[in-house]
Amino acid sequence: MIPIPGEIQIGLRFAITALIAIAVAVALGIPNPYWAAMPVWAMSQPTRGLLLERGVFRLIGSLIGAFAGFALLSADLPFWLALTCFSVWILAMTACIPMMRGVHGYAPLLAAMTAAIIVIPALLHPVNALELALARVNCTFIGFVVGFALGFYLTPRSDAQAFERSVRQIALDALIYGRALLSGQTTDHRTEHLLLKELADAQINASIVSAGSIGGYRRRRDVQALAFAVIDFLSVVHSHVNHRGMESGLGHEFAPQRLAGILDLLTLIIDGGIETDVAAGMAEAYHIDKSLAETIDQIRVCASALLPTTDRARHPDHRRDFGYFSPFRDTRLAVESGLVAGVATFAAVGLASTTAIPGIHWAVLGLSITTTMLMTHPAPDRVGPVVLKGVLIGIAFAVAYRALILPHVVTPLHLIASLAPFLLIGGLARARKKTAAWAFDANQLFLLASHASLPSLQPGSDILWEAAALAIGVGIPCVAIAKLRLFTRRRIDRLTREIGMHLSRAAGVNSAKAPNLQSHFRHPLGFSLLRHSQEGRDDPSEGYSSLAAYRLLRSIEQLRLYRDSPDSSSEMSDLAASALSEVRKMHLDPLGTASRLLELQTDIVQQAEARAIRDAAFALRECHLFFASKKR
Structure with missing residues (x-):
C-alpha cells in the first residue's frame, strides 16, 4: 500500500467532511445547503482538544447569536430602531472578545457573526427573510454536528510533550545566553528580544496545546511560571553585567566558569536526564551570587514541573512563589473595537438602505463580519492582506463555478458531485502550511458566493455583481486597516x-x-x-x-x-x-x-x-x- 502524506490525509478529511455536511442539508431539503459546509472549515483544527474547546464556544456563540437575531426580527421594530439595536449588539459582542481568555472569545465572535447573517439580509432584502435566515441557521448547525462528529475522532491529540520540550529549550537558551552575557562573549540584544518573543508565543501556544484537556490550565500556569523565572534570571544577569568591575571585595565577585558548571547540570535537568532532588543538592555546591542562584533555581523548579515524569508533589506551590500571569483584559482595545465595528455596521446598513442596488446586502454583510474579526485580531494590519487574498481567490473560483458548472446541474446528486472537486482543492489548500492562512477565507467565500443550490438559473450580471459586492465589502476593512496600521x-x-x-x-x-x-x-x-x-x-x-x-x-x-x-x-x-x-x-x-x-x-x-x-x-x-x- 502506498503511504499517503499527512497533509493529503488532512485535506481529504476536510473535503469529505464538508461534502457530507452539504449532502445532509440537501437530503433534508434545506434551502441554500452550501451554508452547511462553512462551519466545517471553521472547525478544522490541528488537534482534538482545540477542536473540542473551540467547537463548544462556537456552538454557544451561534446559539446566542441566533436567538438574538430572531428575537430582533420577531419584534417587528421600525427599520432605524432595529438597526440601532442590531448595531449595539455588534458593538457589545465585539467588545467582549478582547475581554475573554483564549478560545472563550469565540463565543461572542460567533454571536456577532450569526446575528449578522440573520439580521442584515432581513433589513436590506426582506423577501422571505425569516425563512432564509432559519435555513442558514439550520445549515450552520448541521455543519457543526457533522464537523464535530467526524473531526473529533479523525483529528490527532496534541503533542503536549513536544511542546513542553520546546518550552524547556527556551529556558535553556536563556541560560546559555545569560552565560554568554556574563562572560562577555556577546552584547547582541536581538537574541534577548527573540527569547522574550518566544516566551510570549509560548503563552499562546500553551492555550492551543492544552485546549480540551483536564490538565490544560495547569500546564498553562506552569509555562507562565517558567516565563516569569526566565525574566527574573535575565534581569539579574544584566545587573551583574552592569556592575562588573565595580564591586571587588564585597562578596559579589562572579566567575562565569561557575555558571558554566551549573548550566551543564541544568541542561541535564531540563532534558530530564537527572532527578530534580539530586540536582538541587548538587546545585548548592556551586558558590555563586545569591540573587543569581535564586533565579536559576526558579528556572530549575519551573522547568522540572514541565517534565513528563515529574512528581509534582515535590514542589506543589512553585507557581504561588514565582507568580503567574493572570489573563489580560484590554479594555481600551475592547472599547475601540466595539465602537468601530458597531458604527461601521450602522453606517453600512443605513447607507445601503437608501440605495436600490440589488445584492447590496452581501457587501454590507462582508464588511460587518470582516470588521469584527480584524478589529479583535492581535495583528489586523498583517492578517488583512491575507484575508483579502483568500477572499479574491474564493470569489474567482465561485464565479467560475456559477458561470460554467452550476447551470448544468439539474439534480441534488449532481449538485453534490459538482462541488466535490472544489471542496477537494479547498481541503488540500487548507491542510498545506504554506496556503492554510488564506485557504480558510477562500473556502468560506467560495461557498458563500457559489450559491450552490437548486434551481440555479441566474443572469450573468447578477453573478458578477454579487461577487463584486462581497469582494468590496470584505476588501474595504482589509485595505483600510492594512494601509493605516492605525490600530x-x-x-x-x-x-x-x-x-x-x-x-x-x-x-x-x-x-x-x-x-x-x-x-x-x-x-x-x-x-x-x-x-x-x-x-x-x-x-x-x-x-x-x-x-x-x-x-x-x-x-x-x-x-x-x-x-x-x-x-x-x-x-x-x-x-x-x-x-x-x-x-x-x-x-x-x-x-x-x-x-x-x-x-x-x-x-x-x-x-x-x-x-x-x-x-x-x-x-x-x-x-x-x-x-x-x-x-x-
Whole structure:
C-alpha cells in the first residue's frame, strides 16, 4: 500500500467532511445547503482538544447569536430602531472578545457573526427573510454536528510533550545566553528580544496545546511560571553585567566558569536526564551570587514541573512563589473595537438602505463580519492582506463555478458531485502550511458566493455583481486597516504607556498600602513586557528595553526594602529614601533622573544600597522612552 502524506490525509478529511455536511442539508431539503459546509472549515483544527474547546464556544456563540437575531426580527421594530439595536449588539459582542481568555472569545465572535447573517439580509432584502435566515441557521448547525462528529475522532491529540520540550529549550537558551552575557562573549540584544518573543508565543501556544484537556490550565500556569523565572534570571544577569568591575571585595565577585558548571547540570535537568532532588543538592555546591542562584533555581523548579515524569508533589506551590500571569483584559482595545465595528455596521446598513442596488446586502454583510474579526485580531494590519487574498481567490473560483458548472446541474446528486472537486482543492489548500492562512477565507467565500443550490438559473450580471459586492465589502476593512496600521500602532503605544504607568505607580506607592510590590506590579509588568516584545520594538540602545523596565521595578523594590528595613543605618535609609524620591519624578526627565541617581552613590560605590541605585539608573537609561511616550 502506498503511504499517503499527512497533509493529503488532512485535506481529504476536510473535503469529505464538508461534502457530507452539504449532502445532509440537501437530503433534508434545506434551502441554500452550501451554508452547511462553512462551519466545517471553521472547525478544522490541528488537534482534538482545540477542536473540542473551540467547537463548544462556537456552538454557544451561534446559539446566542441566533436567538438574538430572531428575537430582533420577531419584534417587528421600525427599520432605524432595529438597526440601532442590531448595531449595539455588534458593538457589545465585539467588545467582549478582547475581554475573554483564549478560545472563550469565540463565543461572542460567533454571536456577532450569526446575528449578522440573520439580521442584515432581513433589513436590506426582506423577501422571505425569516425563512432564509432559519435555513442558514439550520445549515450552520448541521455543519457543526457533522464537523464535530467526524473531526473529533479523525483529528490527532496534541503533542503536549513536544511542546513542553520546546518550552524547556527556551529556558535553556536563556541560560546559555545569560552565560554568554556574563562572560562577555556577546552584547547582541536581538537574541534577548527573540527569547522574550518566544516566551510570549509560548503563552499562546500553551492555550492551543492544552485546549480540551483536564490538565490544560495547569500546564498553562506552569509555562507562565517558567516565563516569569526566565525574566527574573535575565534581569539579574544584566545587573551583574552592569556592575562588573565595580564591586571587588564585597562578596559579589562572579566567575562565569561557575555558571558554566551549573548550566551543564541544568541542561541535564531540563532534558530530564537527572532527578530534580539530586540536582538541587548538587546545585548548592556551586558558590555563586545569591540573587543569581535564586533565579536559576526558579528556572530549575519551573522547568522540572514541565517534565513528563515529574512528581509534582515535590514542589506543589512553585507557581504561588514565582507568580503567574493572570489573563489580560484590554479594555481600551475592547472599547475601540466595539465602537468601530458597531458604527461601521450602522453606517453600512443605513447607507445601503437608501440605495436600490440589488445584492447590496452581501457587501454590507462582508464588511460587518470582516470588521469584527480584524478589529479583535492581535495583528489586523498583517492578517488583512491575507484575508483579502483568500477572499479574491474564493470569489474567482465561485464565479467560475456559477458561470460554467452550476447551470448544468439539474439534480441534488449532481449538485453534490459538482462541488466535490472544489471542496477537494479547498481541503488540500487548507491542510498545506504554506496556503492554510488564506485557504480558510477562500473556502468560506467560495461557498458563500457559489450559491450552490437548486434551481440555479441566474443572469450573468447578477453573478458578477454579487461577487463584486462581497469582494468590496470584505476588501474595504482589509485595505483600510492594512494601509493605516492605525490600530496596531495604538496597541503598541498603549502597551508602552502601560509599562510606564506600572513603573510610575510602583515608584510612588506607599509601603503601608502595598508591602509587596511583586503581587501589585511585577506580575502585571512581566505580562506587559512579554506582549510588548511580541508586538513592538525592543532596543536597549535606543532606550526602549522591556526587560530594563522590569529591572527598574526590581530596583525600586530593593530600595524600598533598604529604606524601611530596621537593619539599615540611618544614613543608608536616608540614601534609599533620596533615591526613591528621585525615581518618583522619573517620568518628568528620565535621563536626568538616571544621572542624578548615579551622583547619589558616588561616595558609597562598595555598598549594597549603591548597587540598587545603580541598577535603577542603568535600567532607566535603557527604558526611558517608556516615559517619553506618555507625553505624546
